[in-house]
Amino acid sequence: MTTPKIIALRKGPLLEKNATALAAIFGALSDPVRLRLFDLVRRAGAAGVCSCDLTEPLDRSQPTISHHLKVLREAGLVESRRDGTWIWYSATPEVFAVVTNYLSSVS
Amino acid sequence: MTTPKIIALRKGPLLEKNATALAAIFGALSDPVRLRLFDLVRRAGAAGVCSCDLTEPLDRSQPTISHHLKVLREAGLVESRRDGTWIWYSATPEVFAVVTNYLSSVS
DNA sequence: ACTATACATCGATATATGTCTATATCTGAT
DNA sequence: ATCAGATATAGACATATATCGATGTATAGT
Numbered sequence: 001m002t003t004p005k006i007i008a009l010r011k012g013p014l015l016e017k018n019a020t021a022l023a024a025i026f027g028a029l030s031d032p033v034r035l036r037l038f039d040l041v042r043r044a045g046a047a048g049v050c051s052c053d054l055t056e057p058l059d060r061s062q063p064t065i066s067h068h069l070k071v072l073r074e075a076g077l078v079e080s081r082r083d084g085t086w087i088w089y090s091a092t093p094e095v096f097a098v099v100t101n102y103l104s105s106v107s
Numbered sequence: 108m109t110t111p112k113i114i115a116l117r118k119g120p121l122l123e124k125n126a127t128a129l130a131a132i133f134g135a136l137s138d139p140v141r142l143r144l145f146d147l148v149r150r151a152g153a154a155g156v157c158s159c160d161l162t163e164p165l166d167r168s169q170p171t172i173s174h175h176l177k178v179l180r181e182a183g184l185v186e187s188r189r190d191g192t193w194i195w196y197s198a199t200p201e202v203f204a205v206v207t208n209y210l211s212s213v214s
Numbered sequence: 215a216c217t218a219t220a221c222a223t224c225g226a227t228a229t230a231t232g233t234c235t236a237t238a239t240c241t242g243a244t
Numbered sequence: 245a246t247c248a249g250a251t252a253t254a255g256a257c258a259t260a261t262a263t264c265g266a267t268g269t270a271t272a273g274t
Contacts, residue, residue, distance in 0.1 A: 013164075014146035019139040027137035031232075032126040035133075039121035052250065057120070064233055066252055085241050085250050100210050106149060107203035138262080159220065171263055173222055192220045192271050 025099055028075035033058055034068045041078050041089045048081070048090035125209075132206055135182035140165055141175045148185050148196045155188070155197035 014022075029035055036058060041049055055065045069089060072078045076095035080087050121129075136142055143165060148156055162172045176196060179185045183202045187194050 013150065014143050016139060016143065019142040019146070023137050023139045023142050026133045026142075030130050030134035030137040032123060032130045033232085035126045035130050036121045036123065039126075043120065050250095060232090061234060062251075063235080063253080067232080070252085082241090085248095087251065096210070100207065103203055103207050103210065106198070107200040107207060140262085157220095167262090168264060169221075170223080170265080174262080177222085189271090192218095194221065 022098070022102060025075050025077070025095065028071050028077055029099075031068070033060060033064075034072060037065065037068050038072055038077060038091070041072075042091035042096075044090065046090060048088035051080075051087045051089060054089075121209075129206065129209060132182055132184070132202065135178050135184055138175070140167060140171075141179060144172065144175050145179055145184060145198065148179075149198035149200075151197065153197060155195035158187075158194045158196060161196075 029038065037054060040054055040057065043049075051065070051069065054069070055062050058065060060068075069078065069080070073080060073089075076092060078089050079092050080089050082088075136145070144161060147161055147164065150156075158172070158176065161176070162169050165172060167175075176185065176187070180187060183199060185196050186199050187196050189195075
């Protein structure tokens, strides 16, 4: 409560609104399966990767992978486009830039 | 299951072991309160900030802040040193090198 | 030794999350 | 219209997490 010494914090602390938005992105990256999933997607580049090729390498059920892809999609980290019966996922570097910007501002 | 097109993924996917380690760091940053907490700590620079000054601005109970600081500490994002009855927290930016290295490895 | 302050831990509780099986939906082909 | 394959959703369950009040521990001062 009482301040032992006066610490001059710089202006512009992280506002709650921004913290919540950032936390959501980090949250999407806070699961090992999701991280590997995202890694596979971004490695596929602009062409993207078919969802059907993501289930096997991660050793999870199809609904589980679908769930994780949804989380990544809602966080804005990946986007999907339909091609017939399958769906192609690709990384969205814009949102990723938010993360790297923040991280580089720290270190 | 069946591959609709052959996608040439680059070598070196994210291994499970590394994914788990990375996910732990992201997990520590996946909570708004913890993000703002970390922000306050890192803004204090090398001198650090007293734990007693972190409870009020975040509008959480003292045990809750203590818990979050523990999470940040165990993730290697902050370190603490005792000074009498107070404990001073400061950021450890080295950990971010791991994250930024990974993030820049593909793109 | 006693008291006051700072911080940590404990136990409880409500909510969120990861995972599965079962089922639904969507798309293309017959 | 029917069928098969790909993906999404629903429901269930176990575990994790964020939070609090109560209590414990450590340190400094009297």
